[in-house]
Amino acid sequence: MVTYNTMIHGFCKKGDLYTARRVLDRMKDSKDCLPSTVTYTTLIDGYCKKGELEEAMKCMSEMNKQGCLPGLFTYNALIRGSFNKGDIKNAQKVFDEMTCKRDIITYNTMIHGFCNNGDNYAQKVFDEMTCKRDIITYNTMIHGFCKNGDNYAQKVFDEMTCNRNMITYNTMIHGLVKKGDLDTARRFGLNEG
Structure with a gap:
């Protein structure tokens, strides 16, 4: 075998x-x-x-x-x-x-797939997760919201239960710049977000 x-x-x-x-x-x-x-x-x-x-x-x-x-x-x-x-x-x-029981890879794949396709179903999957969210989960959600110009990215950022990393901050800054909110982007750049 x-x-x-x-x-x-x-x-x-x-x-x-x-x-x-x-x-x-x-x-x-x-x-x-x-x-x-x-x-x-x-x-x-x-x-x-x-x-x-x-x-x-x-x-x-x-x-x-x-x-x-x-x-x-x-x-x-x-x-x-x-x-x-x-x-x-x-x-x-x-x-x-x-x-079988879903794991973090299953959830992150679903969220990433929905976010890449501009589908709001990512939020439902995120909300219904039965395992602990990780940095990839949060960064993917923030990226998806920023990509679509959704203000919910800030809420996800504020509710993060794990340490933020450079990708988290860069994604938020990019989303804020894209929306034209340069003052808030500057604060994120100074890690004051």
Whole structure:
């Protein structure tokens, strides 16, 4: 099993998904070394990274039919792949259908994807998080609000429960300059925000 999974990972990393798929098919045909969740997830992640979301979803369907339960890494790969392909609905569908506990990577990927697409649903995901927010979560939300010219960025900044970093301040300054609020931007630049 480990040898097959390593081969599939190597072919995926190289971008040779055709050969990776053939290795998985050989495993299924052998009957003595069937693909596992790790095997399918490796191929799904490879498809997603190459922008082949439809193939990744087919692989997920096959995985379920084979009785392999998707794990957190499977879902996170599909969510990231969906957003990278611009398929917001599929990302939301995968997120909603998760059968395991979501982690910070899941939430940050959803928030980042929605913010990049100018979708206000990022706020809902942010508000409903069931794990502790980190600096990436806050910086992504602030960036999304600043990008859209929304005053809520200041509220998120003020409510941060972790230490701010240079990205936090630079994002706020950029958003304030973009809005024409140079006085407040100057105060942020002097770390008085």
